[in-house]
Amino acid sequence: MSSIEIVEHPLSPYAQKLKIALDEKGIAYSATLPDGIGSGDTPSLAGESFRGEVPVLRIDGHSLFDSAVILDFIEERWPDPALLPADPLARAHAREIEEVCDTHYEAISWGLGEIRFFGRAKGELADKMEAEAAAQIGRLNAWLETRLGDQDWFGGDRFGFADICAAPFVQGAAGFGNAPATGSRLESWLARVRERPSAAKSFAAAAAVAPSMTDVASLVESGLFKRQYRDHRLEWMIRTGGIEIVQAGLEKNNIRFNSEPS
Incomplete structure (x- = not known):
């Protein structure tokens, strides 16, 4: 084994x-x-x-x-039980959902963490960025809902690959107060996801450590804890009005980017 x-x-x-x-x-x-x-x-x-x-x-x-x-x-x-659908086009659609969630969706939740957990923005700037993040999540959730359609799951009648890829991001956004719209099909989908033992286990582990993240803020400020600002995250921070956050992070040496392994 x-x-x-x-x-x-x-x-x-x-x-x-x-x-x-x-x-x-x-x-x-x-x-x-x-x-x-x-x-x-x-x-x-x-x-x-x-x-x-x-x-x-x-x-x-x-x-x-x-x-x-x-x-x-x-x-x-471990092909059994299969998570990906058998049809090649359906498989491609499932991987599209993974790509959008891994890049666009993750960047927003990560950015909210920068503001809420680590205090990168305060006052008017924080309010402005959080409002824009909420609007962005709303648009992404609406896009996901079009992919879900009238089905229980993204793959049809059974929980699968696309559901697994979307679940952590939609759940994480809900934790920041940006849940799927009330009465929406995506809201019902998330409720079903939360009932699955596999998802419930993962979500519970995340919830258990979330309160401790505020304790890391002082380490970020001191430069001992350097947040990764790569790719889509950097793009989100700049286009959502946080260019000064990036500049401050560079000055304080508490952000980092990709680097080749030594």
């Missing part, structure tokens, strides 16, 4: 989707937190994650990084 470990943080939506997938397939695993997470220096991930980020999947002496790559591996390594 394979030994499977997910190196993660419970609040990471990328890690959450992997844990939900493994639990849906009935695959036992352990979940661990790496040393130095959030500091920009994670020696325990050296040679495993090109970006030094979680999640990482360890299995039988091998390791994989990037949640999209790992989720595909999980589906191919």
Whole structure:
């Protein structure tokens, strides 16, 4: 039997989707937190994650990084029960949902965390950015609802790949006060997701550690905890009015970007 470990943080939506997938397939695993997470220096991930980020999947002496790559591996390594639909076009649509959630949706929730947890913006700027984030989430939820249609699940009559990819992000946005519209089909979908043991387990683990995030604000301010501003996150921060946040982070050396492994 394979030994499977997910190196993660419970609040990471990328890690959450992997844990939900493994639990849906009935695959036992352990979940661990790496040393130095959030500091920009994670020696325990050296040679495993090109970006030094979680999640990482360890299995039988091998390791994989990037949640999209790992989720595909999980589906191919343990094909039963299948999470992806059989039809190639439906599979492509499921992966489109994963891509949008991993980039556009994640960036907004991450940005709200920068404001709420770490105090990157205050007063009028915070209010303005949070209002824009709420509007963005509303548009993304509306897009997801068009993909859901009249079905119970994105894949039709059973919970699957696209549901797993969307669930952590819609749940996370709801935690910031941006739940799906009342009476919407997406609201009903999220209620069904929360009833699934796999999702409930992952959401509970995230909820358990969320209060402790405010304790990290002082570490961010001191530069000991450096938040990752890569790719879509940096784009979101700038286009939502937070260019001064980026500039302040550079001055205080408490933000970081991608770098090649040494």
